[in-house]
Amino acid sequence: MHLQLPAPAKLNLFLRILGRRPDGYHELQTLFQLLDYGDTLHFESRSDGALSVEAPGLDVPERDNLIYRAAQLLRTACGTAKGALIRLEKILPAGGGIGGGSSDAATALLGLNHLWQCGLSINELATLGRQLGADVPVFVHGRTALAEGIGEHLVPVKTAPQHFLVLIPHCHISTAEIFGHARLTRDSGAITLAHLRDRVLDSDWLLNHAGNDCQALVEELYPETKSAREWLQQFASAQLTGTGACVFAAFPTESEARKVFEKRPDGWQGFIATGVDTSPAHTALARHISASRK
Numbered sequence: 001m002h003l004q005l006p007a008p009a010k011l012n013l014f015l016r017i018l019g020r021r022p023d024g025y026h027e028l029q030t031l032f033q034l035l036d037y038g039d040t041l042h043f044e045s046r047s048d049g050a051l052s053v054e055a056p057g058l059d060v061p062e063r064d065n066l067i068y069r070a071a072q073l074l075r076t077a078c079g080t081a082k083g084a085l086i087r088l089e090k091i092l093p094a095g096g097g098i099g100g101g102s103s104d105a106a107t108a109l110l111g112l113n114h115l116w117q118c119g120l121s122i123n124e125l126a127t128l129g130r131q132l133g134a135d136v137p138v139f140v141h142g143r144t145a146l147a148e149g150i151g152e153h154l155v156p157v158k159t160a161p162q163h164f165l166v167l168i169p170h171c172h173i174s175t176a177e178i179f180g181h182a183r184l185t186r187d188s189g190a191i192t193l194a195h196l197r198d199r200v201l202d203s204d205w206l207l208n209h210a211g212n213d214c215q216a217l218v219e220e221l222y223p224e225t226k227s228a229r230e231w232l233q234q235f236a237s238a239q240l241t242g243t244g245a246c247v248f249a250a251f252p253t254e255s256e257a258r259k260v261f262e263k264r265p266d267g268w269q270g271f272i273a274t275g276v277d278t279s280p281a282h283t284a285l286a287r288h289i290s291a292s293r294k
């Protein structure tokens, strides 16, 4: 059987760091905005039980690929000896703060749970995904959401329809490096969830008041992220996503976003994407399941 599923990117429309836990992880408040843009995974089931992941262009050994690790975890959890060939069409930059690796892992869990008929619930898949990274559960649940804890307490929200211009500076930023840095702001006051929920439709409030606590440090360590944000800031409020490196701004229409994108300096990379409430991976899997029942 062949199955093709998207692995969408996310943006952190704001990111507040409330403190550090004894295990070194940080308590956050963030808004994960899912996008209609991302990688694609192609799955083929294999009868010989072998598992392989092809990821042309991605400089990660096969066994370290989050897709491979997700597949192994799922095989153990559901006690199957079935195999698969998974091919990754990678367009999201690694270390960009847009969740590419985490989303690939989540799509692998969703796709293989179906292909291998494991029958795990979304909550069970999210718990497995958490072992791979703090960002994996939001992609498994597949809803744009406010997140607390280390990103695992999720409250789905609807955001204003928006088109995002995302710039990809030429640097790869390690999440662990930023969270381990002595000068990271990690004492933001918590905002109550109800208060946050009232403001998710207000993009100016999000960008101007909620902010991203990683941004000042990341801009100091990686000045190319600052140059990208300052350039974008000429046209709309612009901000870093996650621990970087990507920066983004929101526009009411796609054509406004595109007009600004076309003005970017030579050699600058990026993309335009629309915010979505539901993950395209969930939509595509539901469509596949309903088509195969006919």
Ligand SMILES: C[C@@](CO)(OP(=O)(O)O)[C@H](O)COP(=O)(O)OP(=O)(O)OC[C@H]1O[C@@H](n2ccc(N)nc2=O)[C@H](O)[C@@H]1O
Pocket: 012, 024, 025, 026, 027, 028, 030, 096, 097, 098, 099, 102, 132, 133, 134, 135, 136, 149, 150, 151, 175, 176, 179, 180, 241, 242, 243, 244
């Ligand atoms: C903070 C976010 C916001 O989206 O940054 P980005 O990676 O997207 O930039 C994510 O939640 C990251 O999630 P993810 O990239 O899956 O993180 P993990 O692999 O679990 O952790 C990488 C490292 O970051 C640190 N870390 C991560 C999440 C967190 N809430 N507190 C932390 O201190 C830990 O040091 C950990 O060793």
Ligand SMILES: Nc1ncnc2c1ncn2[C@@H]1O[C@H](COP(=O)(O)OP(=O)(O)O)[C@@H](O)[C@H]1O
Pocket: 058, 060, 064, 065, 066, 067, 093, 094, 095, 096, 097, 098, 099, 100, 101, 102, 103, 104, 105, 173, 175, 242, 244, 245
């Ligand atoms: N399928 C994958 N796609 C991208 N990165 C992966 C993948 N599997 C493992 N990785 C590793 O995970 C790291 C973080 O990737 P990614 O999730 O794209 O960045 P970020 O957390 O900044 O959004 C990469 O630098 C890479 O070493």
